[in-house]
Each structure stands twice: as C-alpha cells, then as structure tokens.
Amino acid sequence: MMHHVSDEMLEDYVSGQLSAGWSLGVATHLALCPACRKRVQVLEAVGGVLLENIEPVPTASTSLQDIMSRIAEPRDEIIAVTPTSPTRPRGGNLTPILPEPLRQMVGGDVAHLKWRRLNGDVSQVIFETGDQTTSCRLLRVKAGRPVAEHSHGGNEFTLVLAGSFSDKLGTFARGDVELTDEHVEHQPIAGPDEDCICLAVTDAPLRFRNPIVRLFQPLFKI
C-alpha cells in the first residue's frame, strides 16, 4: 500500500477536530493500514505529553466524592449478552469488503446494500453520518470503466475498498487513499480485473466537465 492519509488530516483525527465524515474515512483507512496506525500511536503519545504539561485547573471540591458515587452506581448500559453483529457477514471466515467502522455505518457489507445506478458503469450508496459538513457515499465502478471527468468544488477523500482505479495521480488499490481538492481535475478509471468499490467523502459537489452529467447531478446528489 502506498497512498496514505496526509499528516494534517491524521493530526486532526488524533486531536479530535476532524468532523464525522472525514473521521469515518480516516478510521476505515486505519483498519487497513498498520503504518498509519503507528503514526496515530505517536501522535497520541504527543497528546499525552502535552496533557501532562498543561496548566492544571482546580476541580470542584466535591469532585472525588462525585466520581466515587458515580462509580458505585449500577451500570445499566452494560448488557451481558453480546449480540451477533448483524453486519458480520454470514458464511464463515470470509473477509468483509467493508471494514469497521464503515460496515456498521452503512448497515452491512457490500452485498447487503441497495446500490443505485448512476449510469451503466457507476452505482452508489449514499449514507448519513450525522455530519452536515460532508457527504459520504460508496461508489462501485465497473471493471475497466471510467468515472466521468470531474474537478472538485472542495476536498474529496477517496478510499479504495475493492479492485483498483488509476488516474493521473497514480494507481490506487485496497486501503489506498486519494486526497483531491479544487485544483485537481481527474478521470479515474477502474482497474481491468474487478469492479472498483470506494468510499468517497466530499465537502462540496463535484464539477463534471460533461454538461449532460451536470444536468443530472442534483438528482444523484453527487
């Protein structure tokens, strides 16, 4: 795997300043990328040292008592039975295409989702993360087929989950992230061997070159 999350995005993820849409993208990349998990570990250790060095603020006089009585309270949120995750794929040891936390968020692995066709080559599943500042979707592009050429009104985060795609910035396979912004115009083409499935997070609509595609944009919310 060659394409990782940027330093700035990872730092914002660790400090807790990344909104839910981007966080979902970063966390799903982390599930597939031991190298970036190591980077997170370092950034969190920095956070810990900074926390040690912070100017302490007096707590309330009853803090410790309050905490001890909260600890003594029965915990109603604990349910002894661990339900079998409905998002876990049936049929043994098959590796899901969608890792956690993404699988939970969209409500299952790719086979259980309701894909909507955008055209003969591309289908999508739009889902809610509760984040008003981003929109999130899964895209499936047929093997060897292109996505209409587009630039970006803002930032786009694309994480490959199956197959691969190529554009002028390189070739992206499972676990790889492509970050693009308003300065990038590209035409991704899915690899020839299998359909390419991606998570795409955007904070502004895409700008398609083709006027007919533009006409249909509001309909597909892309």
Add this chain to the structure above:
Amino acid sequence: MSEQSPPDRTKSSNRLSDPVVSRQMVNHIIAVASERDSAAFEKIFRYFGPRVKAYMLKLGTDGALAEELMQETMVSIWRKADKFDPAKAAPSTWIFTIARNLRIDAYRKASRAEPDPHDPAFRPDADAPADDVMMQTEIAERLRKIIATLPEEQRTMLQLSYFQDKSHNEISQDFGIPLGTVKSRLRLAMQKVRHALGDETP
C-alpha cells in the same frame, strides 16, 4: 461546585512532566484494575483530574461541562483500567484518548469512528509488536524531552493544534501570523518529534 479544591501544589512549581510520575501512574492504574484500589485511584485523580479539566476548558467547553466531562473521564479510567496496556500506551496517552473521545461523543450524536481490531477485515500489523513496557515509557520520555526543548513558538503551535478547536486559518488570524508560518512551525515541531522517535512514518 462553588468551592474549589486546592490546586495540585506538587507540580505547580514545575509543570514539565516527570518520567517518575509516569511510571507511578502505570502502577496506580494496574492497582485500580487488579485490586479496585481507591487510594491509587485518588492519586490518578489528583494528578490527571485538574489536567483533564484544563484540557476540556481549553477546547472551549464551559466550566460545568468541563467538570462533568472530567468526572466522566475519571469514571472511565476506573471502569476501563483492566483494558490499559502499558505495552501499547503510556498512562498520559491512554488518558488523553479517553478524554478526547468523551469530549467528541458529548458534541456528536454518534461516537467516534475507530477501527475494530477484532473485525475480520482489520489488516493486522505485519510484525508482532516487540514494544514492551520499557519501550513505551522510553518513547514518552523522549517525547517529553523533545517537546521541552522545542522553540517556544513551535511548542505553542503544537499545543494549539491539540488543545484549540481551531483551524490553521483561525490560528493565523488570532495570532496575526501568516498561515504559511503557522503551518511551517507545526511541521517543524512534528518533524523533530518524528526524528526523535527514529521516523518510521510513511
């Protein structure tokens, strides 16, 4: 909440963190996990409670909620003490992540997105982690030293990036320094941190 407990005097003269404290905290957390030791827990509270509250306040949480989130953090420390793994994180690292996640959860409906190591799709680390307790405390010590020796303006930028809910743009406006300078100070600080740890990052 009208009366305030005395500030923690032991550290008020020198706020720079102390590796000895860190090692003691490891033992305190383990004592909480294995023996439900409330004296050990009180020591964790005396040290981290006022810091976690300061963290919440710095991030713009008002006083009552900052106290509340600090208390929740302490309750989580008690309840999750058995999950603390000194081979994976120093006490301050572990407590930082608990406080951060509780803060995010308080402001969002959904909880923070994180990978699940038990998920069959989770790609495990290639090499078995050889990191042991010593290595984590050693990493924390090296980080402490490097952060203490950063030029003031770089350390400030590092603190702001962790403890202010502000974009680089907003920091630039607030401090009247160019955006490029904000970014380069932060980059320089992070480079030194990575360098000190033997930079294995991609």
